[in-house]
Amino acid sequence: MTATHVPPTLTRADTRLPLAALIVMAATVLVVIMTETMPAGLLPQIAGGIGVSEGAAGQFVSAYALGAVLAAIPAIVVTRGVRRKPLLIISLLGFLVANTLTALAPNLAVALAVRFVAGAFSGLLWGMLAGYAMRITPPEQAGRALAIAMSGTPIALAAGTPLGTWLGSATGWRWTFAAMSALIAVVLVAAMALVPDAPGQAEHTRLPFGHVLRLPGVATILGVVFVWMLAHNLMYAYIAPFLKQTNLDVKPDVALVVFGVAALVGLWFTGATVDRFLRPLVLSSVVLFIVAGAVLLGASGSTPLGILAIVLWGIAFGGSATQLQTATGAAAGANFDAAMGLVATSFNLAISAAGAVGGALVEGVGARSLPVAMIILAAVALVAVGFGRRAAFKPVR
Numbered sequence: 001m002t003a004t005h006v007p008p009t010l011t012r013a014d015t016r017l018p019l020a021a022l023i024v025m026a027a028t029v030l031v032v033i034m035t036e037t038m039p040a041g042l043l044p045q046i047a048g049g050i051g052v053s054e055g056a057a058g059q060f061v062s063a064y065a066l067g068a069v070l071a072a073i074p075a076i077v078v079t080r081g082v083r084r085k086p087l088l089i090i091s092l093l094g095f096l097v098a099n100t101l102t103a104l105a106p107n108l109a110v111a112l113a114v115r116f117v118a119g120a121f122s123g124l125l126w127g128m129l130a131g132y133a134m135r136i137t138p139p140e141q142a143g144r145a146l147a148i149a150m151s152g153t154p155i156a157l158a159a160g161t162p163l164g165t166w167l168g169s170a171t172g173w174r175w176t177f178a179a180m181s182a183l184i185a186v187v188l189v190a191a192m193a194l195v196p197d198a199p200g201q202a203e204h205t206r207l208p209f210g211h212v213l214r215l216p217g218v219a220t221i222l223g224v225v226f227v228w229m230l231a232h233n234l235m236y237a238y239i240a241p242f243l244k245q246t247n248l249d250v251k252p253d254v255a256l257v258v259f260g261v262a263a264l265v266g267l268w269f270t271g272a273t274v275d276r277f278l279r280p281l282v283l284s285s286v287v288l289f290i291v292a293g294a295v296l297l298g299a300s301g302s303t304p305l306g307i308l309a310i311v312l313w314g315i316a317f318g319g320s321a322t323q324l325q326t327a328t329g330a331a332a333g334a335n336f337d338a339a340m341g342l343v344a345t346s347f348n349l350a351i352s353a354a355g356a357v358g359g360a361l362v363e364g365v366g367a368r369s370l371p372v373a374m375i376i377l378a379a380v381a382l383v384a385v386g387f388g389r390r391a392a393f394k395p396v397r
Contacts, residue, residue: 018136021195022148025133027187028092029152030160031180032122035099036064037156038164038176045173052108062352063112067119068126069348073209075124076341080206084132085197087124092188094121096181103177126344130325131337135198140275142329147271147322154267154318158260162253201337212338217331217391224381224388225324225346228286231377232317233354234361235296235370242367246299248306258307259314266318274319274326279385279393282323286382288316293374300368327393 039046039060047057079087098118105111130146137145168176213219235242236259240252250258266285273281295309324343332339361369385393 017138017141017145017148018196019148021136022133022145024187024190024194025129025149026152026155027190028088028125028129029150030156031095031152031184031187032125033153033156034160034164035095035118035180036061036122037161038168038180039064039173042165042168042173042176045168049173050105050108050111056108059108059112060115062355063115064119064122065348065352067116068123069119069345069352070123071120072123072127072344072348073341075120076127076338077209079124079128079200080337081200081203083197083199084128084135085191085195087128087200088132088191088195089188091121091125091128092184092191094118096184096188099177099181099184103174103181123341123344123348126347127341128337130329130340132198134329134336136196143274143278143322143326144271146325147267147274147319150321150325151264151267153321154260154263154314156260158257158264162257165253201334207335207338209338209342212332212335213342215332215335215339217388217394218328218339218342220384220388220392221324221327221331222342222346224282224384224392225343226350227377227384228289228320228324228381229347229350230354230357231289231293231374231381232320233351234358234373234377235293235313237354238358238362238367238370241362242296242370243306245367246306247301248299249303250306250310255307255310258310259317262311262314263318266315266320267322268318269315270319270322274322278323278326278330279389281319282327282385282393283382285316285320285323286378286385288312290375290378290382292316293371293378297368297371297375330394331392 039057043057043060046060047053050057095118098114098121101114102111102118105114129149133145133149134142164176164180167179207215213222236256239255242248243250243252243255270281270285292309292312295305295312299306299309325340328339328343329336357373358370361367361373
């Protein structure tokens with residue numbers, strides 16, 4: 001293990017993964033992703049239930065993202081020295097209250113305020129979960145631990161969000177958020193019982209955020225996070241118009257399930273190799289992402305080719321969060337939580353930018369242009385990884 005990697009703060013007599021705790025963290029990630037993405041599939045029900053337009057209901061997603069962007073860095077600054085388990089419990093309680101109040105919201109203003117608060121708690125969780133997973137894990141298995149802890153993302157995309165959308169369509173959108181509250185309560189109890197505590201960052205090791213940003217490799221990794229996530233979210237957010245305009249006989253929900261299952265494959269492969277082959281893994285993933293974009297570009301009218309492209313896209317993207325977080329840990333060392341606050345901010349800025357840029361492309365030149373944007377942005381990420389070989393994406397030993 002290199003000296004820059006996040007050191008474990010719990011002494012372990014063996015090299016076993018704390019599997020139960022990591023599964024609880026994966027469940028936490030799952031509820032965070034579902035809370036963020038479910039409104040996109042329930043806009044008609046939300047709009048009808050509150051009595052607003054679908055465009056206004058779409059602000060459920062924007063308010064959440066805004067809360068995450070604005071709160072991630074301040075939340076990490078305030079909580080860097082706080083013990084990790086109480087912070088996890090408080091964040092889950094915040095999600096529980098926010099989802100419950102969303103289900104009970106009498107009007108749009110109250111709902112958006114509560115969604116903003118939920119987004120703020122998500123910014124806090126994204127800034128601390130990866131570092132927490134690494135702190136309770138033997139250092140030689142840090143990448144594998146991250147893969148398990150972050151597996152909630154593809155599971156949410158493949159199964160959780162579609163299930164929540166179906167439930168909302170069948171019973172009403174408020175019942176979906178109520179069900180989410182029940183799920184969060186289960187995760188909260190499991191976290192209390194199964195996740196060990198870990199200390200926060202020692203005061204004498206805390207660098208200001210500006211200094212963290214200037215650590216060798218951190219700025220390069222943040223740039224890769226932004227352009228790669230922007231490339232992904234352009235297609236993910238506008239998959240429905242793309243499928244329609246390219247005459248692919250695949251329903252959007254089916255396409256997203258295929259993507260999510262393929263992403264699990266990519267995540268599994270990342271977990272098995274990231275601790276030994278970080279840099280080759282990132283390069284291969286970005287190259288495969290570009291290949292997927294090229295296949296999407298040529299898939300017009302060919303459903304089998306379109307499905308192949310979605311599978312390649314999912315495999316390429318599935319381990320991206322683990323790869324980028326592992327690289328961040330190697331570059332930021334003891335200041336990993338602070339660096340993850342920057343990563344979370346870059347990630348959410350990419351989501352916001354994808355909504356605007358993707359909308360302009362779809363309305364302007366058509367959804368067929370989305371794979372071109374995917375390829376160009378991923379190529380920029382590939383160049384950044386290539387030129388960052390001295391400081392960023394170093395192997396974790």
